[in-house]
Amino acid sequence: MATILEVTDLCKTYRKGKLPALDHMTLQVESGGIYAFVGPNGAGKTTTIRILSTLLRFDSGMVLVGGYRVDTQPRDVRRLLGYIPDEFGLYSEMLVAEYLDFFAGCYGIAPAQRAKMVDDLLALVGLVHRRDDEVRTLSRGMRQRLGLARALVHDPALIVADEPAAGLDPRARVELREIFRVLQEMGKTIFLSSHVLRELDDVATHVGIVEQGRLVASGTVDAIRARLRPHRQVRVMLLGPADDAQVWLGAQPGVLSVELAPPNNGGLAALYVTLSGADDAAVALLAALVNAGFPVLSYVEERETLESLFLNLTQGVVS
Ligand SMILES: Nc1ncnc2c1ncn2[C@@H]1O[C@H](COP(=O)(O)OP(=O)(O)OP(=O)(O)O)[C@@H](O)[C@H]1O
Numbered sequence: 623m624a625t626i627l628e629v630t631d632l633c634k635t636y637r638k639g640k641l642p643a644l645d646h647m648t649l650q651v652e653s654g655g656i657y658a659f660v661g662p663n664g665a666g667k668t669t670t671i672r673i674l675s676t677l678l679r680f681d682s683g684m685v686l687v688g689g690y691r692v693d694t695q696p697r698d699v700r701r702l703l704g705y706i707p708d709e710f711g712l713y714s715e716m717l718v719a720e721y722l723d724f725f726a727g728c729y730g731i732a733p734a735q736r737a738k739m740v741d742d743l744l745a746l747v748g749l750v751h752r753r754d755d756e757v758r759t760l761s762r763g764m765r766q767r768l769g770l771a772r773a774l775v776h777d778p779a780l781i782v783a784d785e786p787a788a789g790l791d792p793r794a795r796v797e798l799r800e801i802f803r804v805l806q807e808m809g810k811t812i813f814l815s816s817h818v819l820r821e822l823d824d825v826a827t828h829v830g831i832v833e834q835g836r837l838v839a840s841g842t843v844d845a846i847r848a849r850l851r852p853h854r855q856v857r858v859m860l861l862g863p864a865d866d867a868q869v870w871l872g873a874q875p876g877v878l879s880v881e882l883a884p885p886n887n888g889g890l891a892a893l894y895v896t897l898s899g900a901d902d903a904a905v906a907l908l909a910a911l912v913n914a915g916f917p918v919l920s921y922v923e924e925r926e927t928l929e930s931l932f933l934n935l936t937q938g939v940v941s
């Protein structure tokens with residue numbers, strides 16, 4: 623897969639003598655993915671995003687968007703990139719459709735094509751019913767979607783959004799995630815920041831964790847899960863006493879420990895089995911348990927959220 627964004631050893635200090643905002647930040651984003659750029663307040667997310675969007679200078683390092691350098695080829699970069707800032711001044715007296723038409727004009731889209739483009743974009747972001755309303759009357763979630771539509775007028779390959787989900791209610795977040803999925807299906811690459819991993823962990827294909835101006839972990843969501851937690855835990859409930867099963871499980875290959883939890887109010891005890899290996903190891907263990915004649919009532923993997931896994935990794939407040 624091609625790399626659409628490549629940041630190498632990026633350094634940025636806003637004021638001499640102050641701590642660097644970016645300290646050799648290095649990251650790669652593959653084409654076609656949804657990359658969640660996550661870290662606590664002040665970690666350097668906005669700084670990175672403004673630099674890669676050609677809006678801020680940096681001290682050293684290299685940033686390539688689609689192979690173009692942000693410092694020496696900013697026009698090429700801007701053609702490829704749609705940027706949605708964390709806060710943006712809208713032309714609030716304009717009508718919604720007018721607003722998009724205006725930006726399409728700014729990007730040199732011919733008037734003949736603009737009307738259809740505005741209709742398509744409004745449909746994509748679910749704002750058709752508000753097309754003739756003033757921008758200032760939109761809710762925060764609607765503005766966020768309008769900002770997204772605006773970032774799409776020149777059909778960029780890479781969409782960069784700084785904290786797109788901040789301040790949205792749960793429903794608006796779900797809608798936003800759906801839009802990002804549609805954009806991904808259209809072949810676009812999406813780079814999103816958040817200080818709350820929970821906002822992004824079910825939409826992202828890749829995650830990068832930033833702290834104090836550095837990337838401290840990155841990879842596909844699945845690989846990070848596996849790396850952060852090489853062992854898995856399964857909760858087994860049996861009909862009847864669990865002591866024999868505990869001994870038997872403890873002797874199985876790949877099983878690291880078996881703990882017996884006291885009976886619940888239904889009188890059933892649970893066994894917490896920690897085992898190494900991939901999914902198929904957990905599947906094989908269940909089959910063996912049943913074959914050995916134990917009356918298995920339930921067998922459930924205790925899956926931690928990506929967020930709680932990251933808490934083990936970061937000292938900051940990825941909450
Ligand atoms: N214009 C500026 N002048 C001076 N220092 C700045 C400026 N902008 C950011 N910084 C500093 O750079 C560091 C990184 O800030 P940045 O805004 O990139 O973090 P962030 O990860 O986006 O945080 P947040 O989650 O709060 O948005 C912080 O220490 C911040 O105080």
Ligand SMILES: [Mg+2]
Nearest residue numbers: 667668669708
């Ligand atoms: Mg920020």
